[in-house]
Amino acid sequence: MTVRYRPELNAISPYQPGKPIADVQRELGLERVIKLASNENPLGFSPRVREAVLQALEQANFYPDGNATLLKEKIAEKYGVAPEMVLPTCGSDEMVDLIAKTFIEPGSQVIMAEVTFPRYQITSLMMGADLQIVPMKDLGYDLGGFKEVLTPQTRLVWLCNPNNPTGSFFTRGELLDLLESVSPETLVVYDEAYYEFATHPEYPRDSIELVQKYPNMLVLRTLSKAYGLAGLRLGFTIGHPALLGLINRIRNPFNVTSLTQAAALAALDDEEFLARTVANNNAGKEYLYGQLERLGLPYGKTEANHIMFDSRRDGQAVFQALLRRGVIIRPVGVPRYSTWLRVSIGTAEENRVFIQALEEVLAELAPLS
Ligand SMILES: Cc1ncc(COP(=O)(O)O)c(C=O)c1O
Incomplete structure (x- = not known):
């Protein structure tokens, strides 16, 4: 290409958004897909x-x-x-x-x-x-x-x-x-x-x-x-x-x-919806902490609606293996944290599905020594 552009762009890679549910359904032929990749609200929005x-x-x-x-x-x-x-x-x-x-x-x-x-x-x-x-x-x-x-x-x-x-x-x-x-x-x-x-x-x-x-x-x-x-x-x-x-x-x-x-x-007026959202998040957080501990995976305590954890495996491989099971999360994508991923806290059911899939993936992929 011969059109000139700003040289600052040479240092920039495009932002990688969380993978949309429809893409995963289409690419992998899956019917049920859950997305815990973009820190969205699992309860929807105020009625x-x-x-x-x-x-x-x-x-x-x-x-x-x-x-x-x-x-x-x-x-x-x-x-x-x-x-x-x-x-x-x-x-x-x-x-x-x-x-x-x-x-x-x-x-x-x-x-x-x-x-x-x-x-x-x-x-x-x-x-x-x-x-x-x-x-x-x-x-x-x-x-x-x-x-x-x-x-x-x-x-x-x-x-x-x-x-x-x-x-x-x-x-x-x-x-x-x-x-x-x-x-x-x-x-x-x-x-x-x-x-x-x-x-x-x-x-x-x-x-x-x-x-x-x-x-x-x-x-x-x-x-x-x-x-x-x-x-x-x-x-x-x-x-x-x-x-x-x-x-x-x-x-x-x-x-x-x-x-x-x-x-x-x-x-902005719906305090009740906000309270439900925060309550769901607090309950999901405790559940996921407990499960990550049971699976022996290090994680960071969170004040947000997502948890970063160490899969002890290649983060990209874990991400792909979870995708094949219809669960979209996100590798952290920073070199020093290549085994870490971020999962958004979902509904109780989504959190359970994620943990079940993660457990299967951990059995499938050998830990890095
Ligand atoms: C820290 C932080 N700032 C800003 C944003 C962008 O949010 P918005 O949807 O308002 O553009 C995000 C979204 O993930 C975020 O995590």
Whole structure:
């Protein structure tokens, strides 16, 4: 090919999404397939969403409200901030992309963890960042390691808490220590995609309040996980209006569809659905911990809706062998963790099916010595 393109792309591999159920059914001729690969909500979504989306559909000939005014107001009210501090996007994926485009220049120093959400790396490299990757410590973030590589010139720090895929978390004290350590000119992106699932008493529950004290911090949330709306694509960010104003300059004007705005308005009200989701997650977590222990496999304690475990076998081989049994999970895909996989916590039945398939796969594949 002779068309020229940006050289930054040479360092980038495409993001690998979880394999869709229909693909596995078609490729392997399987009828029953369960997907525990993308940290989706196994209970579906709030029943209020269907009605709201059907109503919004009647107006589908009109462009959506490009300012998402009602949604901003709803989020602002729910979280006790001014609407100017809220920016909804097409999933938090879009926000990660917009942040990189807005704040990273070629050569900007950017810091992220070794095992975390891969979009931070792709988008940073896309913008030509000088990316510093801090190794994990005991399967969690090593914020001390972040502090060692911080400089007054650091442009951006990517934090994910609870972290995907490890499920690990860092405490409020550790977060505050890092916020105090960075220069006020450094942007701290604090991604809380799994916020609603965290139950540990030391998990920082007041991140949104911290934004008032640290105007260089952006808090990212999503309705794809606990609210079950991954297919409709809604993320929102809370931050200083000046930061959001910059991002807003390059945002696609109609980035959140009218159906999604309506769905989100309905979903955010349904505390009962959220409570059921978290209860299912807590029960599934305990069950999976017990089973992984019975099978003698190391795993990381999770504050999210997924568990990372060590199969002691080649992760790709385990992934493929589970696929053949109709169970889709995900290898971690980081060289130092080539035997580790991530499984999303499903319904009680899905968790049982996964464990049964895993047990068969462990018998089929010899452990690596
Ligand atoms: C840490 C983290 N951030 C962001 C996202 C993107 O979520 P969304 O569906 O809102 O784009 C994910 C999705 O897996 C995630 O794990």
